[in-house]
Amino acid sequence: DGVVTDLQETKDALVKASDLPLSILIVGVGGADFKEMEILDADKGDRLESSSGRVASRDIVQFVPFRDVQSGEISVVQALLAELPTQFLAYMRSRNILPSP
Numbered sequence: 001d002g003v004v005t006d007l008q009e010t011k012d013a014l015v016k017a018s019d020l021p022l023s024i025l026i027v028g029v030g031g032a033d034f035k036e037m038e039i040l041d042a043d044k045g046d047r048l049e050s051s052s053g054r055v056a057s058r059d060i061v062q063f064v065p066f067r068d069v070q071s072g073e074i075s076v077v078q079a080l081l082a083e084l085p086t087q088f089l090a091y092m093r094s095r096n097i098l099p100s101p
Contacts, residue, residue, distance in 0.1 A: 004036040011048045014040060018048070018056035019094075023087045025080045028065040037063040043083075058090040059083070 004010050014024070026041075028034045041063040042048055048056040064079040092098075 003032045003034070004040070007036050007039070008051055010036075010040060012050045012052075014061060015048050015050040015054050015056045018058050018060050021091050022060055023084055024061045025084075026061065026063045027076060027080065028063060028067075031067070034063070034065055037065075057094060058087065060087060062087075 017024075026037060028037055038044075039046075040048065040061045042056070042059040042061065047059065050056075062080055062083045064076060066076060069076045069079050
């Protein structure tokens with residue numbers, strides 16, 4: 001059904017992965033309650049925290065419920081990729097990687 005059943009384990013893995021050059025794109029399909037997915041997305045400014053208290057270095061998750069884009073105003077691909085440039089730049093800045101002149 002696409003609902004996260006091991007939320008804390010998932011948070012722990014995402015916090016650990018937040019230091020890697022990685023973005024995770026998730027599409028929620030069906031009529032399930034995706035509250036946990038919204039938490040993982042961290043769009044409201046609350047960074048994920050692991051069970052050990054470590055806070056994610058950056059947001060690496062973009063979650064889009066398919067039902068929200070089904071009307072066709074914006075494609076699911078556009079919605080999924082909307083945050084990717086910001087996530088990429090956050091990673092590059094965290095590593096002090098600058099473009100070559």
